[in-house]
Amino acid sequence: xxxxxxxxxxxxxxxxxxxxxxxxxxxxxxxxxxxxxxxxxxxxxxxxxxxxxxxxxxxxxxxxxxxxxxxxxxxxxxxxxxxxxxxxxxxxxxxxxxxxxxxxxxxxxxxxxxxxxxxxxxxxxxxxxxxxxxxxxxxxxxxxxxxxxxxxxxxxxx
Numbered sequence: 001x002x003x004x005x006x007x008x009x010x011x012x013x014x015x016x017x018x019x020x021x022x023x024x025x026x027x028x029x030x031x032x033x034x035x036x037x038x039x040x041x042x043x044x045x046x047x048x049x050x051x052x053x054x055x056x057x058x059x060x061x062x063x064x065x066x067x068x069x070x071x072x073x074x075x076x077x078x079x080x081x082x083x084x085x086x087x088x089x090x091x092x093x094x095x096x097x098x099x100x101x102x103x104x105x106x107x108x109x110x111x112x113x114x115x116x117x118x119x120x121x122x123x124x125x126x127x128x129x130x131x132x133x134x135x136x137x138x139x140x141x142x143x144x145x146x147x148x149x150x151x152x153x154x155x156x157x158x
Contacts, residue, residue: 006133008033012113015043015126021119024127027065028111030104033131038100038113042092043124050123051089053116054098058108065112072100104131 012026030036042050056072059065092098102111117123 008131010129012127012129017122017124018117020117020121022117024113024115026113027062028129029109030111030131031109034105034134035132036102036104036111037130038127040098040115040127041125042094042096044094045123050118050125051092051115052118054089055114056100057112057114059110060108062110065110067108
């Protein structure tokens with residue numbers, strides 16, 4: 001079996017320097033997949049806490065992905081890092097990543113990543129989605145996630 005045939009990686013927004021107060025809203029079609037991992041990665045930034053809001057919404061049709069997923073809405077509230085410590089979204093810094101693990105079974109077809117950058121300065125970030133079919137992600141939640149630099153990953157399991 002070639003496991004790569006059971007996964008799909010989608011770039012949600014490219015690694016780049018974005019203007020202050022930039023809002024991203026990118027849809028993810030999960031048709032045929034059981035799990036979706038969304039990774040929002042911070043680059044080198046002039047401000048601490050470059051991400052002021054991050055959430056996932058879901059919907060049955062493209063263009064109407066507006067149903068909030070309460071567990072996946074973070075507006076400077078504490079989330080848990082991979083070490084099990086609570087940390088505020090405003091404490092994210094260079095090289096940190098925010099990771100959502102979503103079990104798509106029983107969920108609506110489309111997810112949308114909503115990410116808003118701080119109004120105080122330009123920020124560098126990127127986001128990808130990794131989807132997998134049943135069995136490919138089993139037992140891998142919160143394990144072996146490494147950020148591109150030396151920061152910590154904040155993981156939310158939904």
